[in-house]
Amino acid sequence: MNIPPPMWKCDKIIPSELDAGHASIDELMNALDSAGWQGRDVFHIQMAIEEAVVNAIEHGNKKNPSKEVHVVFLVDQDSAEMTVTDQGDGFDHHNVADPTEEERVDQPRGRGVLLIRELMNEAKYNTKGNSVWMRKVRSKDEPDEG
Amino acid sequence: MATYRRINVMDNGGVHVVHFVDKKIVDSGTIEQLGDELTGLVLNEKKNMLLLNFDSVEFMSSAALNKLISLNKKVKDAAGQLKLCCLRPEIAEVFKITRLDRVFDLRKDEASGLAAFKL
Numbered sequence: 001m002n003i004p005p006p007m008w009k010c011d012k013i014i015p016s017e018l019d020a021g022h023a024s025i026d027e028l029m030n031a032l033d034s035a036g037w038q039g040r041d042v043f044h045i046q047m048a049i050e051e052a053v054v055n056a057i058e059h060g061n062k063k064n065p066s067k068e069v070h071v072v073f074l075v076d077q078d079s080a081e082m083t084v085t086d087q088g089d090g091f092d093h094h095n096v097a098d099p100t101e102e103e104r105v106d107q108p109r110g111r112g113v114l115l116i117r118e119l120m121n122e123a124k125y126n127t128k129g130n131s132v133w134m135r136k137v138r139s140k141d142e143p144d145e146g
Numbered sequence: 147m148a149t150y151r152r153i154n155v156m157d158n159g160g161v162h163v164v165h166f167v168d169k170k171i172v173d174s175g176t177i178e179q180l181g182d183e184l185t186g187l188v189l190n191e192k193k194n195m196l197l198l199n200f201d202s203v204e205f206m207s208s209a210a211l212n213k214l215i216s217l218n219k220k221v222k223d224a225a226g227q228l229k230l231c232c233l234r235p236e237i238a239e240v241f242k243i244t245r246l247d248r249v250f251d252l253r254k255d256e257a258s259g260l261a262a263f264k265l
Binding site: 018022040043044046047050051054099100105106107108109111112114115118119 | 172173174205207208209211212215216218219235236240243244245246248249
């Protein structure tokens, strides 16, 4: 009988520094690798979590050293869930300008929300807009380990 | 002649082909340095016919995309041409989602990228 490996969980508070954010993302990437994730799914998760964590540090907390970011990652063989919460004022995620419109497509910012929604199976913001939860379901066509 | 840490540049018949040193373009310091080096090619060295070859790049964040958008504007201001080639499918998908595939001239491989320049 096959017993699935236990779910990996990371629940930590990190300072509003990009190095700390990337260190936590590296932990997530290692956990995905250990759980047999690969290819396109891993790319999608890395892109989305990079957006969420960097946005939390740079735009949410505005790199304020007195503010922190709470990250929660859950990974098993079939799905990955990530929650990123900052201590900023949040934003109105229902009224984010569409970055793909003609007049904005070559502007340097505003793609994070779009990428997270497109690359994840589910993504939800809290009412305040300072916390995002996202979930990726492992694709069926990803090759099995070995 | 300028020295680069994040890119390698080769002249191919008047088109400067840029290869990236980093497999993953994520770190903010790396991205800033990369942006400075790409900008320096256009503004300081007056190389404005550029083909960026992404064959070694496995991942790039949207902060890196922003540097490419900035570079594209500088190349246009200098009446040059910028083309991108050899993007792996996952990165090409990001360009498609964000509609940046309409902003940049994306080519499948280096040969077709070079052939697309109007010199």
